[in-house]
Amino acid sequence: MVPTPRCDVFINHRGVDTKRTVAELLYDRLAQHNVRSFLDNRTMEPGDKLFETINAAILQCKIGIAIFSPRYCESSFCLHELSMLVESCKKLIPIFCDVKPSELLLTDIHCRSETPEQIDRFKMALQEAKYTVGLTFDSQNGNFANLVSRTAEIVLKNINQGSSRR
Template sequence: MQRSQVLAKSFARKFLPPSHPSHPHNQIIRSISRPCDVFINHRGIDTKRTISGLLYYHLSLLRMKPFLDSENMKPGEKLFDKIDTAIRNCKLGIAVFSPRYCESYFCLHELALLMESKKRVIPIFCDVKPSQLQVRDDGTRPASELQQYSRALEEAKYTVGLTFDSSSGNWSEFLVSASDAVIENLLEIDGERLRK
C-alpha cells in the first residue's frame, strides 16, 4: 500500500468524522459545514488544469477537503468574501508558484492573507526557482500592498517546499510526495490543536 494511502487512512481515523453512506444529505451537509482542510493558492492560467487541479482531485480522493476556486465557488459568489473566508478557516495552505504567479494580484493577495493568518504553507515551485519570484511594481498597487506581498513572498521562498518540472517530472510521484507532505502537516497541526 502506498505511503499516502496509509497516512490518509490514519488521518481519517484520527481526525475526520466517520462516513454516513446511508443518506446522501449527510455528506452534503458535512461538506458545506466543514471548513476546508487545505487552501490551494495558484495562478489559474498556469496550473489550474495541471498541478493544482490534479492535486485538488488527489487530496479529495484521500478524503480531505481542499479548496480550489474553480471547484468550490459558484456563479454569483463574491471572490474576496469566499476566498478570504476559506483562507481564514483552512488548516493549511499550499502555494503553487509558477513562472507568471507574481503577475497576479489575486495570487499575491491570497499568499499575504495566508501568511498574515499564520497558516502553515507548503510551497510548490512548479517550473520556477524561488530566486525567480519577485513582486514587480506595475504602478497599479500602493507601495504598502507591494511591501506586504514582498514580505509574504520572501517568507514562502524561505520555507521548505517541493519542486516540480512539468516537462520532465513524474506526475504520480509528485502527487504522492505532495499528498504525504499535506497529510503529515495536517496531522501535526491537529496534534498541536489537541494539546492546547
C-alpha cells in the first residue's frame, strides 16, 4: 500500500466546478479544527501514483464528503471515488451544490469508456448518495461561509462520535 498521510475526511469533488470554492474552503476550515482531510491538490505530491494514493486515502478515512455539482457525473474519477466510499461503508455526507439529487444521472456520453461493471458500480453509488440526507447549496444565492461552517460542524460531530456508516 502507498504511504499516504493519515486522513479523517476524504473530499470528493469535481475540480472544475468546486475546487476553488467549496472544496478548498472546507479543507482549510477542517484543518483549522485539526481534522486531517484529503484533497487531491493539497495532499498529493509530485510522483504520487494517482489511483494508489486516492484509494489508500479512501480506505483509511472515516468520513467521505461528496460535493455534487452539475458536471460531477461527467468525471469517472469522481464516480470511482464515490463508489469506493460507498463500497467501503464510509459515513457519506453529500453536498448538493447547484444540483438536485434527482439530476445526478449517468448518460451514455459520460460512460462510453467504462465497462458495464463500472457503470453498475457508479449507478449504485449514486443511488446510495441520492438517498442519503445531505446539504443543499445554491451558489448564486447562498453563503459559502455558512455552508463550510455547517459541513465542518457535521464532520466534527461525526468524528467525535467515532462514526461509521451502518
